[in-house]
Amino acid sequence: MRALDWxxxxxxFESAYRAPVAAGQIALVKVHLAGICSTDLQILNGYMGxxxxxxxxxxGNVVEGPQEIIGKRVVGEINFGCGxxxxxxxxxxxxxxxxxxxxxxxxDGAFAECVSVPLANLHVVPEWVSDEEAVFTEPLAAxxxxxxxxxxxxxxxxxxxxxxxxxxxxxxxxHLASAHVTIVGKHEHNLRLIKQAGIxxxxxxxxxxxQFDIVVEATGSASGLELALSxxxxxxxxxLKSTIAENHRVSLAPLxxxxxxxxxxxxxxxxxxxxxxxxxxxxxxxxxxxxxxxHDGIEAVSHAARPGTRKIxxxx
Amino acid sequence: MRALDWxxxxxxFESAYRAPVAAGQIALVKVHLAGICSTDLQILNGYMGxxxxxxxxxxGNVVEGPQEIIGKRVVGEINFGCGxxxxxxxxxxxxxxxxxxxxxxxxDGAFAECVSVPLANLHVVPEWVSDEEAVFTEPLAAxxxxxxxxxxxxxxxxxxxxxxxxxxxxxxxxHLASAHVTIVGKHEHNLRLIKQAGIxxxxxxxxxxxQFDIVVEATGSASGLELALSxxxxxxxxxLKSTIAENHRVSLAPLxxxxxxxxxxxxxxxxxxxxxxxxxxxxxxxxxxxxxxxHDGIEAVSHAARPGTRKIxxxx
Numbered sequence: 239m240r241a242l243d244w245x246x247x248x249x250x251f252e253s254a255y256r257a258p259v260a261a262g263q264i265a266l267v268k269v270h271l272a273g274i275c276s277t278d279l280q281i282l283n284g285y286m287g288x289x290x291x292x293x294x295x296x297x298g299n300v301v302e303g304p305q306e307i308i309g310k311r312v313v314g315e316i317n318f319g320c321g322x323x324x325x326x327x328x329x330x331x332x333x334x335x336x337x338x339x340x341x342x343x344x345x346d347g348a349f350a351e352c353v354s355v356p357l358a359n360l361h362v363v364p365e366w367v368s369d370e371e372a373v374f375t376e377p378l379a380a381x382x383x384x385x386x387x388x389x390x391x392x393x394x395x396x397x398x399x400x401x402x403x404x405x406x407x408x409x410x411x412x413h414l415a416s417a418h419v420t421i422v423g424k425h426e427h428n429l430r431l432i433k434q435a436g437i438x439x440x441x442x443x444x445x446x447x448x449q450f451d452i453v454v455e456a457t458g459s460a461s462g463l464e465l466a467l468s469x470x471x472x473x474x475x476x477x478l479k480s481t482i483a484e485n486h487r488v489s490l491a492p493l494x495x496x497x498x499x500x501x502x503x504x505x506x507x508x509x510x511x512x513x514x515x516x517x518x519x520x521x522x523x524x525x526x527x528x529x530x531x532x533h534d535g536i537e538a539v540s541h542a543a544r545p546g547t548r549k550i551x552x553x554x
Numbered sequence: 555m556r557a558l559d560w561x562x563x564x565x566x567f568e569s570a571y572r573a574p575v576a577a578g579q580i581a582l583v584k585v586h587l588a589g590i591c592s593t594d595l596q597i598l599n600g601y602m603g604x605x606x607x608x609x610x611x612x613x614g615n616v617v618e619g620p621q622e623i624i625g626k627r628v629v630g631e632i633n634f635g636c637g638x639x640x641x642x643x644x645x646x647x648x649x650x651x652x653x654x655x656x657x658x659x660x661x662d663g664a665f666a667e668c669v670s671v672p673l674a675n676l677h678v679v680p681e682w683v684s685d686e687e688a689v690f691t692e693p694l695a696a697x698x699x700x701x702x703x704x705x706x707x708x709x710x711x712x713x714x715x716x717x718x719x720x721x722x723x724x725x726x727x728x729h730l731a732s733a734h735v736t737i738v739g740k741h742e743h744n745l746r747l748i749k750q751a752g753i754x755x756x757x758x759x760x761x762x763x764x765q766f767d768i769v770v771e772a773t774g775s776a777s778g779l780e781l782a783l784s785x786x787x788x789x790x791x792x793x794l795k796s797t798i799a800e801n802h803r804v805s806l807a808p809l810x811x812x813x814x815x816x817x818x819x820x821x822x823x824x825x826x827x828x829x830x831x832x833x834x835x836x837x838x839x840x841x842x843x844x845x846x847x848x849h850d851g852i853e854a855v856s857h858a859a860r861p862g863t864r865k866i867x868x869x870x
Contacts, residue, residue, distance in 0.1 A: 325788065333788035333812065472641065472649035478810050490779070493818040494794050496649065500816035502809040
């Protein structure tokens with residue numbers, strides 16, 4: 239089949255990549271759309287030492303597997319747990335120590351015609367959610383996770399740092415829980431889009447730093463992290479959403495002195511995200527910048543890597 | 555009066571240091587005992603840019619102030635809030651942006667004959683708590699703070715890293731809330747003392763790293779922080795107790811990937827600590843290594859700085 243293949247040095251379009259298989263509890267999904275996210279870009283810089291087909295944001299339809307789901311339009315959770323350990327037993331297969339992760343760790347991903355996914359990971363997409371919306375389920379789920387992890391009190395002042403794809407989703411999700419959300423970013427166009435969702439959006443340049451009850455770090459940069467540390471009030475909450483792969487110098491002393499609670503949040507469960515998309519509570523379509531055919535995947539990736547780029551999708 | 559004076563370069567014993575005053579809402583306390591803690595040692599390395607009399611752990615009796623408290627034996631909370639800001643109004647004067655802090659920030663401390671303390675900060679010591687116990691109120695309060703910040707579930711496995719004074723207090727306080735507490739440290743004698751309180755105490759050398767639900771970092775060292783990051787299970791809680799003043803290279807990516815909650819905890823309220831001392835639920839006397847007269851304060855400080863040293867006290 240056709241796929242993008244990362245061999246650890248180069249990303250290449252292969253027209254005869256090994257086809258994934260369906261077997262037992264594994265379904266084969268024909269990919270309609272796949273999203274390129276920052277983690278993919280990090281992987282193409284060596285993160286996780288991954289090789290194979292990247293990509294973990296997708297929507298498609300089941301072409302092989304048990305009869306009752308053949309033809310269903312699905313999205314899929316990306317962590318494939320062993321199903322037998324303590325983590326899996328607690329419903330935390332996304333923390334299973336033996337897990338593989340689609341397009342990230344020992345499992346081929348969705349930048350391909352087809353991807354194989356355990357049945358337990360699949361969620362059927364409601365019919366009034368378009369492919370262009372459904373492909374955002376995974377990053378949106380990761381954002382809804384914040385609402386499970388922290389309690390937002392009425393009147394809490396919240397700031398989201400970073401106006402990229404992740405920031406835009408975070409701001410909208412936080413806005414569901416609080417009327418006092420501000421997003422601060424560098425990209426005028428992105429800020430304008432977020433403002434259309436009724437959220438206060440300010441350019442970083444000229445922003446007068448103030449302190450917030452809750453700060454969501456969604457810049458993915460070391461300087462963003464520094465800013466986040468300055469923007470959280472004593473006894474406030476700092477939410478770290480972006481996996482900043484590089485090491486950087488951070489003094490944790492201010493966290494202790496100001497008694498900050500730091501919540502780290504990565505993957506979430508899909509149902510709240512699919513519900514929000516079905517009910518049109520979150521607007522994702524404006525976040526799409528461009529859809530590339532799979533065979534232009536290398537160009538698509540380099541487009542996605544430009545600062546301020548919104549979501550780039552691949553269509554196999 | 556006699557006091558230890560830190561001028562930013564040297565610590566000197568002064569026999570004619572300016573005497574503190576009582577005025578309005580400020581009482582003058584004659585110091586019976588003062589404790590040297592790691593923060594004091596950091597201050598003598600330049601931390602906070604403090605100059606003046608260090609020391610913030612003390613017990614003494616009121617010699618000047620309103621009639622009704624003259625002669626009372628007291629301990630004192632160390633943050634002196636402005637009393638008018640939002641933080642003070644919420645009972646968080648320890649986070650008042652205009653606060654001074656005894657022996658740490660713009661306020662002379664307790665390594666002296668007398669120290670002046672706002673009335674609002676004083677707590678009377680119950681008579682069946684000795685001076686040698688009461689002088690531990692401040693660090694013990696900071697430890698009890700953990701129980702306010704996190705919820706400990708039955709069966710939670712807890713590890714305290716570091717067998718110093720802070721670690722020994724943390725282990726005992728966590729042990730009040732959970733039967734499954736382990737402390738890991740480098741100092742055989744300290745570990746033996748902690749074991750006497752019925753707590754599992756293991757030497758770091760040869761310790762087989764495993765993962766815990768809750769990890770309390772009380773080593774104050776960069777390597778301790780690294781160890782703490784490895785010892786907390788996915789979705790677990792990391793409690794940072796020690797203000798590690800130096801910057802060091804920490805990659806926060808593992809925190810996000812494993813969705814760790816980080817609780818930072820510094821100062822606490824005194825009543826739970828005084829209650830625990832009164833009820834003899836925490837044993838502090840074995841933590842005392844030596845009591846020095848104030849005029850030997852410089853020697854006392856250098857003793858306190860030796861690795862593995864338990865609590866050094868000063869007696870003016």
